[in-house]
Amino acid sequence: MRTIPAFKRQKPETLRPKKNTDANYSSQWRLMYLRFKKHKLAQISLFILALLYTVALFAQFIAPYGLQSYDSKYVNVPPMGFKFIDADGKFHIKPFVYELKSTRDPETMRKIFVPDTEKRHSLQFFVKGEEYKFLGLIKTSTHLIGVKEPGRVFLLGTDGMGRDLFSRIILGSQISLSIPLVGVGISLVIGLIIGGISGYFGGWLDSIIQRVIEIIRSFPTLPLWMALSAAIPPRIPVVTMYLYIVIIFAFIGWTDLARVVRGKFISLKNEDYVIAAKIAGVGSTKIIIKHLLPGFISYLVVATTLAIPGMILAETAMSFLGLGIRSPATSWGVLLQEAQKIENVALYPWKLFPLGIVILTVLTYNFLGDGLRDAADPYKK
Amino acid sequence: MTKPKPILDVIDMNKDFQVKSKTALFRKPASVQVLNQISFELIEGETLSIVGESGCGKTTLGRCIVRGMDASSGQVIYHTEDGQQIDFLKLKGKGSKTYRREIQMIFQDPYSSLSPRMSVFDIISEPLIANFKLSKAEVEEKVTLIAEKTGLNVSYLRRYPHAFSGGQRQRIAIARALITQPRLIVCDEAVSALDVSIQAQIINLLKDLQEQFRITYIFISHDLSIVQNISDRVAVMHLGRIVELAASESLFGQPRHPYTEALMSAVPQPDPELKKNRIILEGEVPNPANPPSGCHFHPRCAYRTEKCVKEVPELREVGYNHFTACHYAEELKLKGVHNELADEA
Structure with missing residues (x-):
């Protein structure tokens, strides 16, 4: 066996960076973080969201009155x-x-x-x-x-009914802010697996999966919600109902993420550096974990962030129509049910406060997503 | 002198690409033959260049050999060091690693061939870790050694590729290809993305490494001046076929195929005094999905006859180790590259 001839030499050190800000030593994530730090609006949004979620976590304590x-x-x-x-x-x-x-x-x-x-x-x-x-x-x-x-x-x-709106907005945020997270989380897992299979293997499997996604996406959402929520048995515990609704959202939500994942898989698997790894003898699993996933995970973070406001709006809309969360549990959509009557809006306009908080949350999520997208895009100056 | 030892036999390699029709839903997809019955032998320690215009299949050939792509049919017989003959394309499973690591590749674009998400150290050590069980210290030692060999500053290895220039990146790519101690490296346009001055550095580096480690190169290029400089033998490809294959001096001095002659006439001459007789090929590169009959080159050939339109020329030996696929190889007096230095010597 030929070996690379070894000769006597001083052992050079490969410099490991000490704590520094040198971009040359910065990983993709660090560069992304540095760019994100320049995006003021996104940072403010991140702060507001953190505040909202903290309030939601300690809702019972912060709200003056209970449910x-x-x-x-x-x-x-x-x-x-x-x-x-x-x-x-x-x-x-x-x-x-x-x-x-x-x-x-x-x-x-x-x-x-x-x-x-x-x-x-x-x-x-x-x-x-x-x-x-x-x-x-x-x-x-x-x-x-x-x-x-x-x-x-x-x-x-x-x-x-003489219930304090401030308390109920805070208590409702527990459901309104967490359903989208859990829903997107589940869609992400489904989307990652199905999109990954579709993109990595291609061929007829890809065609079938894509057609199924197209069919699911072409369902009109409102009747679908109605049908699915009609399937939820009445008078079930809040937790079970919560679970059902999350599943309904995830069922529709995964298609978008699966498409993002598939597209990225296809574009990355033909990259030279992936082929180079293949030639070098790196196994498929390792290629997926070390080359493909890191390649699109930043895009996935962005896609996920931008998918959340959609789910917040969907939850609000569903509960508003009486298809989602039902009393005694509450969410922002449930609170807005009272605003269905024009009389209520005209005489008691404060009942629209939950709307303001929905708008605030959706906007901050969108700004945050924008900021992340700009930070993740390596071609942006 | 010992008998030259072959390292690789490529036998009847074909590669078809399926072209999806956008208008027809159920029609059978058309196929384009990108590689057509490619056969050649590679001698250990030599540099074989593959030249040809864009789209002739050079890169596809390179990728099919290293299995970055799957050939449609054909064999690549690999002669291992202990004299075994293995069909490289059929290697599978764990045992295949031993041989697969002995054929490596250097890519054209040093920007896309290095993962932006890994540090240079991780990039170079990746093939090592994938192929051998080594301790961290051993990996570090091998990587630093190879980095020194390829002229990389060892103290920069923890940096990410975006901190390096094109030439340095290509050195990283070379280091990655070398780390598994390959016997054969396919260089796919390895220098064409670089500045001329950097090109010379990289070429010299490749030559040095070849001498040190007895590496065989398949050098894919469209730059004939470089090819003339480094290769022992040259294969000229046209539309998925090898049309001429000969030793470098023989090919550049006395080409036997009109296509080769046309390519040669396009080589820039450093001496402005010299009169230039450039052969400008008429027409366009034929569509590989619908290649011309007979000799694929006949629509653009100045010497064509009836026979060229009808009969496909075979690749045959017309001089000592000089193969060409032209009906009139013996009759035609074709011009090679005018080489001042060669004339003086």
């Missing part, structure tokens, strides 16, 4: 902001709210609320309220903010 609490005395209360200066012009360090008196509008005889300036309730941290399980584990009744009984605080008003 079950309602008060028929306070129906359709408008949002009350907290005040620092009272009716007499006196300044209070602690913000406070006035208790509400209900009266009738002398002209329309509609029930309206006026603040009772005699009764002040200052806003407090760590108030005892409705009992819940913190993170689903520890039983407690402490809420982040609130007022002492018998006072009430409705930062964003109440709905037609």
Whole structure:
């Protein structure tokens, strides 16, 4: 066997980079991170999303009221902001709210609320309220903010049953923000496997898979949702219902991701460096893991990020139509059901607040996706 | 002198590409024959160049030999070091690694042939790790050694390919091809993407390595000046066929095929005083999906006769180890490359 002749020499060191910012030593991921850091809008979006998800995680703690609490005395209360200066012009360090008196509008005889300036309730941290399980584990009744009984605080008003909208938006975010993540997660796994098979093996298998995807994509989504949600048995636990809905979304959502994966597989498997690895004797599995996957994973991150807002909107739309999450569980779409009546929107416009938060979330996801796409594109200056 | 030892026999290699028709849904896909009965023998330690115009099948031939692509039919008999003869194209499974690593390839474009997601060290060590069981220290030692041999700065090995210039990248690609100690390397236009000055460096590097490790090269190129400089033998390809195969001096001095003559006349002359007789071929390169009858070159050949239109010329020996596929190889007086240096010597 011929060997490369060895000769006496000093052993040179292959320099491993110390902590530095030298682009020459930077991996693709690091370059992507450096570019992402320049994208201010995406960073702000990432921050807002992190905030939203943190709030969702600690929803029961942050929300002043629980999912079950309602008060028929306070129906359709408008949002009350907290005040620092009272009716007499006196300044209070602690913000406070006035208790509400209900009266009738002398002209329309509609029930309206006026603040009772005699009764002040200052806003407090760590108030005892409705009992819940913190993170689903520890039983407690402490809420982040609130007022002492018998006072009430409705930062964003109440709905037609006297439930605090602010609390319900926060509690609803748990479902509205997590369904898309889980749904996209499942579609990603399905899309990766099916798209990978389609792209890597090609041939008749590819043709069949592509035709199936086309058929699924050509279903009109609304009737499909209706049909699928009709299949969900009524009166099932919230968790089971949640699962069903995620599966419905994943069933439709995977097709997009499968196409992205297939396209990338096809373009990458004919790259010179992949053929070089093949010639060098690297096995198929290793080629997929070391060359193909890293090659398109950044695109996948982008595609996934951009697929999430679609799912948020879909969940909202489904729940809005009464096809998705049902009471007593809540999501933003469920909250918007009340806005179906024009009367509600005209007289109690605060019921549209959930819409604002949906728009905010979708926009931030889109900005984040944009930022990631720019960062992942190696050809962008 | 010992009898030249063959290293590779390519026998009747064919390669068809299926062309999908965009309009017809059920019609049988048309096929284009890119390689047509290619046969040649490769001697250990030599450099065989394959030349021809774009689209003649040079790259396909190279890729089929190293199995970057699958040939439609034919054999590649590989003569191992201990004298066994193996059909390289039929190697399968784990045992095949031993032989497959002995034939490596260098690609044309040093930008697309290196994964942008791996550090140079990982790129060079990849074939090593795939083929041998070695400890980390051994891998590092071999990689640094080969990096030194190919003129790479060892302290830069942890960098990523985007930190390197074209010439350096090609050195990385050469290092990767060399690390498994191959006996044969297919260089697919290995220098054509580089500057002229860098080309010379890389060519010299390849020559040095050939002397040190007794490597055989198949050098695919369209640059005849380089081919003349480095090759022992040259094969001229036209439309998927070898039309002429001869020792370098013999081919460049006295070509026997009109197509070769036309190629030669296109070689730039460094001396402006010299009169140039460029042969401009009329018409276009024939469509390989629908090749002309008889000799594939006849529509563009200045010497064509009735016979050329009807009969396909065989590749036959017309001089000592000089093969050509032309009916009139003996009669025609064709011009080679005017070589000042050769004349003076």
